[in-house]
Amino acid sequence: MKTVLLIPARYASTRYPGKPLARLRQPDGTTKTLIRMTWEAARSVTGIDAIYVATDDDRIRAEAESFGAEVVTTSESCENGTARCADALAQAGIAADLVVNLQGDAPLTPPWFVEALVTAMKADPDAAVATPVLRCDALTYGHFVEDRRNGRVGGTTVVFDTRSDALYFSKEVVPFLPDSVLAGGGPIPVFHHVGVYAYRPAALAAYAGWEAGALETLEGLEQLRFLENGVKIRCVEVDARGRAFWELNNPADVARIEAVLEPT
Incomplete structure (x- = not known):
């Protein structure tokens, strides 16, 4: 099974314009762009046959090529990462049995998150789409609550059967937790959706032919297009193994990620 990993990256982010080129401080005091950190994270994943940065922006292309990444040029009309992956596959004629979408804003994604997805898809030929989910610890749950309290759209949560x-994905914190649950000290029953996907090429091709539905439009979550069209998304629970995980969604997340990178 040939597995290709794509890193969709766009410059014109509504919440954070130029996000892929944002520079983050490294433990040695130097800085790296977000797109470079994500590409380096992708290279640590085993079982991947090829890695491409997919973008429509010349600035991102130049940065990616400067550190040796292969780049696929995509249409400016791609409205999200999944659409960009579908376009990259079609434009470049990439042959693959499985396509992994590692969003360009998740440099803290451990390699075993992606490897777990590939394993799950290989184990179930009927699975069309899969994505990792991570049970929130107190720190991550606190980030979710803080973001919503301050009117920021942060990470995404998911509930599944x-x-x-998946039953639903939301930028709200779902499910609702009564105070008694939080006070109980047990595992927090909220799952952080990790923005990585594995698709069969047929699922990607179908996605490209659908219009955005009401839920996708309201939430701003591309994966809801699959659910609105009756395609199931397999949620693969992963273990952070003590590592902190957070995506770069807003400028405020730069400090959060840099704090994780600091040596202990």
Whole structure:
């Protein structure tokens, strides 16, 4: 099975324009761009046959090529990362049995998150789309609550059924937690959706032919297009193994990620 990893990256982010080129301080005091950190994270994943940065922006292309990444030029009309992956596959004629979308804003993604997705897809030929989910610890749950309290759209949460197929994704914190649950000290029953996907090429091609639905438009979450069109998304629970995980969604997240990078 040939597995290709794509890193969709756009300059014109509504919440954070130029986000892929944002520079983050490294433990040695130097800085690296977000797109470079994500590409380096991708290179640490085993079982990947090829890695491409997919972008429509010349500034991102130049930065990616400066550190040796292969770049696929995509249409300016791609409205999200999944659409950009579908366009990259079609434009470049990339042959693959499985396509991984590692969003360009998640440099803290551990390699085993992606490897777990590939394993799950290989184990179930009927699974069309899969994505990792991570049970929130107190720190991550606190970030979610803080963002919503301050009117920021931060990470995404997900609820899923007994077969681990997604029921819904939201930028709100779901499910609602009564104070008694939080005071109980047990595991927090909120799952952070990690912005990585694995698709069968047929699912990507179908996605490109659908219009955005009402839920996707309201939430601003591309994966809801699959659910609105009856395609199941398999949620693969992963273990952070003590590592902190957070995406760069807003400028405020730069400090959060830099804090994780600091040596202990």
